[in-house]
């Protein structure tokens with residue numbers, strides 16, 4: 129059975145993006161080598177002409193190194209499979225993917241709607257670049273009525289993130305896409321949470337998916353990368369290609385090689401992180417010190433029904449508010465020994481972030497509780513150890 133005939137992601141991820149057999153020897157390496165090259169050499173001008181004609185016809189036939197050679201092509205193929213897309217641009221970070229995923233579809237005078245629970249640095253793209261380019265961004269509660277009311281004649285893009293950052297707010301993406309389509313908006317979704325394994329915005333009708341490969345795809349906290357994946361839509365693919373070319377983004381073959389290595393274990397890592405995340409969410413829900421837990425796989429989460437309907441899995445991300453003072457909550461974080469204090473997530477290791485209120489005060493989903501808010505990433509440690517660490521730290525938090 130070939131990989132292409134399997135419906136199972138685990139099988140596909142083990143067989144996609146392998147090196148071609150050498151036509152002479154019939155042999156090939158199992159692991160695609162990192163093909164580092166800044167340029168491509170042609171045997172004759174006729175060969176160069178053929179490459180350029182193929183390129184003009186839309187084929188991936190590099191004549192220069194910026195977009196990468198076979199190693200990059202292999203990872204692009206994996207992203208297209210993960211996200212069920214037609215075209216993938218690899219970029220140097222998740223933030224670069226966010227910026228490309230918006231900039232590609234707008235020009236001076238256009239308006240973009242962003243769901244208000246999106247990753248906070250999107251607001252830095254807005255204030256740091258979009259405003260100066262004359263692109264106006266407004267933030268909207270991610271429900272159909274609010275989005276409908278916020279659409280203007282010059283609105284071109286609806287940018288979403290589901291589940292939203294920090295509180296894992298599930299959006300009704302198919303309903304939001306339906307409103308956007310009525311107004312011919314391009315829909316873009318940040319799918320770092322799902323990374324093609326747990327969630328697929330393109331399958332839910334979204335046009336473009338942006339992913340921070342830095343997180344679960346790379347999976348080992350050792351590289352920065354992003355991807356912009358476009359569905360079967362020639363005009364949108366062309367817009368991404370042109371804008372990407374103009375911005376000059378390029379990704380190192382070594383990082384691509386590491387990401388490909390990460391991909392081989394993506395599904396088992398995400399399953400394990402998700403199982404640990406759910407165990408931690410259940411444990412925390414039962415603690416008197418915990419006010420509320422945010423994790424869509426938890427049946428008590430308000431997004432649980434949408435998660436069951438639209439997601440194909442979960443991950444290790446959860447947040448919770450504490451019935452403790454800010455000082456006690458800080459003591460709790462400092463007392464953890466298995467959770468590293470740090471931003472980011474999706475690696476093999478557990479992490480904790482003390483969420484500053486200004487990061488969620490702009491989310492319509494946040495109940496503006498004054499209780500301290502903590503975000504965890506459950507890594508691949510044994511869940512009993514993670515729970516023991518949380519138990520110990522909660523006890524320390526309450527000591528005078």
Ligand SMILES: *Cc1c(COP(=O)(O)O)cnc(C)c1O
Pocket residue numbers: 221222223224226247289293318320321340341342343352353354472
């Ligand atoms: C981390 C993250 C990004 C940005 O990725 P970087 O590679 O760190 O630039 C974008 N979106 C979400 C949801 C993220 O968590």
